[in-house]
Amino acid sequence: MRNIVSACALVVLSACSQHPTNLNDITDVTFDEARFRQDIKILSSDEFEGRAPTTKGEALTLAYLSEAFAAMGLEKPNGKDYLQAVPMVTYTPSAQQQIQLGEMPLTYRQDVVMTSRHDIATIDISNAPLVFVGYGINAPEYQWNDYQDLDMTGKIAVILVNDPGFALPNSGKFNGKAMTYYGRWSYKFEEASRQGALGAIIIHDTKPASYPWSVVENSWTGAQQDLASSSQSHKRVQVEGWITYDIANKLFNNAGLSLATIADRAAASPIHLPLNQNASIAFTNQAEYSNSYNIVATLPGQARADEQILFTAHWDHIGIDPTKEGDQIYNGALDNASGTAGILEIARQFANQASQGNRLERSLTFIATTGEEQGLLGSRYYADSPLYPLDKTVAVFNLDSTNVYGRTSDYTIIGKGKSELEEYLIDALKRQNRTAVAENRPEAGGFFRSDHFSFAKKGIPAVFAGGGNEPIDEATAQYKVKMQQKMKGCYHNVCDEYRPDWDLSGALEDLDIFYQAAATLGNNNDWPGYYKGTEFNLLRPAKDDSNN
Known part of the structure; x- marks a missing residue:
């Protein structure tokens, strides 16, 4: 394992810097639980109406976060405000x-959810052949193509x-039980x-989706957002949806087929076959x-201000469903x-340190992104249209559901x-006598489901x-069991509300880990990279792959 913190940084970071800064001055901070709670409570209040993009809830959120960053004295990247416009299109299917699939008429929401990300007023598909395409994957690096020699023109893929x-x-296929990006719904529609x-x-x-049908129903009905450029820059399927x-x-x-049997075949090798049935789909679309x-606020570095460390968290949630x-x-309190x-709390700590003369060498930029729930839209837009050059962006720390x-x-x-960036978190954990572990359900594909992925x-x-x-x-174990029961089924549901009996002590410790990792990286010359064998190694390779 490469020693990511130099010997001089272990004693005094100023030994590696032109601007003296004592390590203890930077790292000895106390996070304010009452203030942290208040921010969660306000942002997830009924007044904010679930924080859906382009709604009253967004306007309230933008004002609240802008005021908070202004109070810290953070800079406005565009000089006039903290806002980065993200051009969006909102599609609202009737x-x-x-x-109807084959001879089966389906009930919207109960059996199927369907939408279109096309600016077409009326969707009217009649007798389109249904084709099963296995997992819908074309991955040359895995020698896998479910679409091999298949013409999908005018047809609907079932995936x-x-x-x-x-x-x-245990077959050695893909990444075992840990989901790859090819398992994500977004990839399947794109392919x-x-x-x-x-x-x-x-x-x-x-089980393979990692969430129940209710999540699909709640997330895929009503208004759906996309980047305005997406519908214009590349062809999309005319309709996309889910069935139970x-x-x-x-x-x-x-x-005349067994789904279970065909699914087994689909896992063993690429497959596609006609279902000898047609689909008819009709609805209006606005x-x-x-x-x-996006809300973007910067605390400039004192020596290498052009080098950026980013913190991201999505401010948006699902909004209101008037049909319920x-x-x-x-409300999206947790999420x-x-x-x-x-x-916000991490930014306050760094801003307070800067006001006392303990400013980092590198700049810190805090991005509250829009449209994460609709497909990482805000982070995708920033990554495509960055306010600071990506080749000068050192790393991204993402917070989602603390x-x-x-x-x-x-x-x-x-x-x-x-990536080597993880070593900064692991080093910071030593202060709390904690150990780093991987997620216990890698099959859920968590790495591909939040804003950090747009940067990866x-x-x-x-x-x-x-x-x-x-x-x-x-005592904490007993509390956890009780709280998990209270919050069961609340992911992307109306019961994700702020609870005054939440134990946030663990969240505060986690904020400190992010803070310590950024403080170390912000005062050294390191450029972490991705380990050999990962999807992103060729884009920014690690200097030492011995730990992978």
Whole structure:
């Protein structure tokens, strides 16, 4: 393992710097739990209406975060405000949808969710052939192509969720049980588009998807956002959606096939076969264009201000569903008012240190992104249109859904083993006598599901971490069980609300880990890279691959 902190930095960082800074001055900080709680509570309040992009909830969120960054004295990258406009298009499909697969008329939301990311007022597809394309993957590096010699023109792809490694974890296929990007729904729709398909339908299955049908129903109905450039820059399938496993099973039975048997074949080798049934899909669709906004605030470095360390957290959530009875607001307290509050608290600590003369060598930039829930839109836009050059961006620390279950003896790094940046977190853990572990459900594909991934695809080392599996003591373990029961089923649901009985002590420790890691990296000359064998190694390779 490479020694990521130089000997002089272990004693006094100023020994490596032109500007004297005592290590203890920077690292001895105390996070304010009351202030952290208040930020979560306000951002996830009913007044903010679930923080959907381009709504009243966004306007309130932008004002709140801008005021907070201004109070810290952080700089405005564009000189006039903290906003980076993200041109978006909002597609709103009608809830009155006529969808028939083969001989089966389907019920919207109960059996199927369907949307279109095209500026077409009326979707009217009649008798489009259904083709099963296995996992819908074209991956030359894995010698895998489910579309080999297949013309998808005018056809609708029916696709399994996740990738073959989940079904056959000991086969050596893909990355075993740990999901690759090829297992993500976003990739599957993109690949179907590249193959010229008219539409794409993913078969939902709770275990390989890692979430129940209710998450699909809540997330994929109503208004759907995309980057305005996406619909203009490349061809997309005309319709994309999901069906339940039960409906898929009936569809295959009607074709004289066993879904379970065919799925086994699909995991063993690439496959595509006609289902000898057609789809008819009709609904109206409205497209509206408007800007949403990332919020970007910078604390300039004192010696190498052009070198940036980024902190990201998405401010958005799902908004309001007026069709629901009772509570209609998806408050998004854990996901992700908590992460947004986290970068505010980290920014305050660094700003306070800077006001006392302890400014880092490198710059820190805090980005509260929009549209993460719609496909990492804000972070994708920033990565494509950065306010600071990507080749001068050292690293990204991403906070998404912080720990509300109390202190832990371990610390989870999602996708552990990808980059040298992780070593900064691991080194900081020593102060708390904690150990770094990988996530316990790598099949969920967590590394590809939050904003850091937009930067990883550009080769910038990016980490998504926090929380752990092992409570610090028995009392915390008992509390965790009770709180998990209270929050069961609240992911992307209306019950994700702020709870005054949350134990945030573990979250505060995690904030300190991010802070310490950034403080060290911000005062040295290191440029972390990705280890050999990872997806991003060729973009920014690690200097030492011996730990991989």
